[in-house]
Amino acid sequence: xxxxxxxxxxxxxxxxxxxxxxxxxxxxxxxxxxxxxxxxxxxxxxxxxxxxxxxxxxxxxxxxxxxxxxxxxxxxxxxxxxxxxxxxxxxxxxxxxxxxxxxxxxxxxxxxxxxxxxxxxxxxxxxxxxxxxxxxxxxxxxxxxxxxxxxxxxxxxxxxxxxxxxxxxxxxxxxxxxxxxxxxxxxxxxxxxxxxxxxxxxxxxxxxxxxxxxxxxxxxxxxxxxxxxxxxxxxxxxxxxxxxxxxxxxxxxxxxxxxxxxxxxxxxxxxxxxxxxxxxxxxxxxxxxxxxxxxxxxxxxxxxxxxxxxxxxxxxxxxxxxxxxxxxxxxxxxxxxxxxxxxxxxxxxxxxxxxxxx
Numbered sequence: 001x002x003x004x005x006x007x008x009x010x011x012x013x014x015x016x017x018x019x020x021x022x023x024x025x026x027x028x029x030x031x032x033x034x035x036x037x038x039x040x041x042x043x044x045x046x047x048x049x050x051x052x053x054x055x056x057x058x059x060x061x062x063x064x065x066x067x068x069x070x071x072x073x074x075x076x077x078x079x080x081x082x083x084x085x086x087x088x089x090x091x092x093x094x095x096x097x098x099x100x101x102x103x104x105x106x107x108x109x110x111x112x113x114x115x116x117x118x119x120x121x122x123x124x125x126x127x128x129x130x131x132x133x134x135x136x137x138x139x140x141x142x143x144x145x146x147x148x149x150x151x152x153x154x155x156x157x158x159x160x161x162x163x164x165x166x167x168x169x170x171x172x173x174x175x176x177x178x179x180x181x182x183x184x185x186x187x188x189x190x191x192x193x194x195x196x197x198x199x200x201x202x203x204x205x206x207x208x209x210x211x212x213x214x215x216x217x218x219x220x221x222x223x224x225x226x227x228x229x230x231x232x233x234x235x236x237x238x239x240x241x242x243x244x245x246x247x248x249x250x251x252x253x254x255x256x257x258x259x260x261x262x263x264x265x266x267x268x269x270x271x272x273x274x275x276x277x278x279x280x281x282x283x284x285x286x287x288x289x290x291x292x293x294x295x296x297x298x299x300x301x302x303x304x305x306x307x308x309x310x311x312x313x314x315x316x317x318x319x320x321x322x323x324x325x326x327x328x329x330x331x332x333x334x335x336x337x338x339x340x341x342x343x344x345x346x347x348x349x350x351x352x353x354x355x356x357x358x
Contacts, residue, residue: 001114001115001116002114002115002116003112003113003114003246004112004113004114004115004118004121004141004142004143005110005111005112005141005142005143005144005145005147005148005246005248006099006110006111006112006113006118006121006122006125006139006140006141006142006148007108007109007110007111007139007140007141007142007145007148007149007151007152008090008094008108008109008110008111008125008129008137008138008139008152009107009108009137009138009139009140009152009156010090010106010107010108010135010136010137011135011136011137011138011156012047012048012049012050013047013083013086013087013106013107013135014032014046014047014078014083014106014107015030015032015047015048015049015052016049016135016136017079017082017083017086017135018030018032018076018079018082019049020086020133020134020135021082025049025074027051028049028051028073028074029048029049029051029052029054029055029057029070029072029073029074030048030049030051030052030073030074030076031045031048031049031052031057031063031066031067031070031073031074031075031076032045032046032047032048032075032076032077032078033045033046033047033063033066033075033077033078034063034077034078035077036075036076036077036078037063037075037077038063038064038066038067038075039064039067040063040064041064041265042062042263042264042265042345043062043063043064044060044061044062044063045057045058045059045060045061045062045063045066046059046078047059048066048073052066052070052073055069055070055073056069056070057069057070057073063075083106084106086106086133086135087103087105087106087107089132089133090129090133090135090137091103091109093128093129093132093133094109094111094125094128094129095250096128097113097121097124097125097128098113099111099112099113099121100112100113100248100249100250101248101250102248102249102250103252110145110148110248111125111248112247112248118141118176119141119174119176122139122141122174123174125137125139126138126139126173126174136173137173138152138155138156138173138174138175139152139155139173139174139175140152140153140154140155140174140175140176140177141174141175141176141177141178142176142177142178142244143178143179143246144242144243144244144245144246145244145245145246145248146195146239146242146243146244146245147177147178147179147182147242147244148177149195150177150186150193150194150195150242151175151176151177152175153193154175154177154185155172155173155174155175177242179242182241182242183214186213186214186242187212187213187214187217188212188213188214189212189213190202190211190212190213191205191206191210191211191212191213191215191216191240193213194213194216194239194240195239196239197236197239204227204228205236208223208224208227213240214240215240216236216237216239216240217237217240217241218240219236219237219240221233221234221237224236224237254355254356255353256352256353256355257350257351257352257353258285258288258289258294258350258351258353259285259300259302259348259349259350259351260281260284260285260288260348260349261281261302261346261347261348261349262277262281262346262347262348263304263345263346264277264344264345264346264347267306267343267344267345268343268344268345268347269343269344271340274335274340274344274347275332275335277347278301278331278332278335278347278349279328279331279332281331281347281348281349282299282324282327282328282330282331282332282349283324283325283327283328285327285349285350285351286322286323286324286327286328286351287324289351289353290322290324294322294353294354295320295321295322295353295354296317296320296321296322296327296351296352296353296354297316297317297320297352297353297354298314298315298316298317298351298352299314299315299317299327299330299331299334299349299350299351299352300312300313300314300315300334300349300350300351300352301313301314301331301334301335301338301347301348301349301350302346302347302348302349302350303335303338303340303344303346303347303348304344304345304346304347305342305343305344305345306342306343306344306345307342308345310346311338313334313337313338314334314350315330315333315334317330320354327349327351331349
């Protein structure tokens, strides 16, 4: 038997969880985000049902904008505890098979398995998830994580926001992408279709006359290293050839940081108010991580101005600490690096941990 990587991705997960507990919403445009009140400012859509997406509603857009696009939608507040529980149901279902499950979030995971029939296994996984949870998923099959993740896009329902590929053929919920069909499927596609390449990186690559996956695969490695650095340049070159990690582990990934950020109902216009809120956030995140036994070695501060310019600045501590006052003082010192010349809509503090094994 051969080792296969499968990527399971839940369909409209958050909306699907809400519809599962309120079946009368099935078939209706559903928008989940913030408090669920579309008249409140500065709330963001967490997810939208396929029906809502047909009106142009999508994750990350302001809830108010979603309301303008689809005023007849059902607007619901986010319920992280419910999504945690539903995700656990799905992952436990997958773990009931003789596979290794590596969780990547509420709605996705990689599955490693020894099998001679990966499509058959994928079909069994999908059927079990539906039967035991009432939720649906698509499965990408690959010979590494990169290809399995991309394959899920081909498997997705044609209306899914996660569908980045046109002309992929009938959506069956399962798709295989390996070294055998990589060039045929991917060579002609824009680099933006690759996992991990966003609009900014696409522009950077385009400036090097690299526009397609085939051109990235054939790009001069030295040129990529010079532009993006030795590590990232090598990674982009490998990405163009569809190379990737083949290891799947069920050992939970050790968190390396924690962050708290807050968007304020009204912009912060005076420095005293900014300092007061930043100090509060810094103390909150520090007390939370110290309660979990973690020690902090670096602090970052994030500021989003009213024009959405969002600089981030950081500082490594002289020595690791668990003292909330040290972190708050450091955050305020970092704030001095910012040019606070306009009102602020969001503040955030991120703390990086000392690794447990150090």
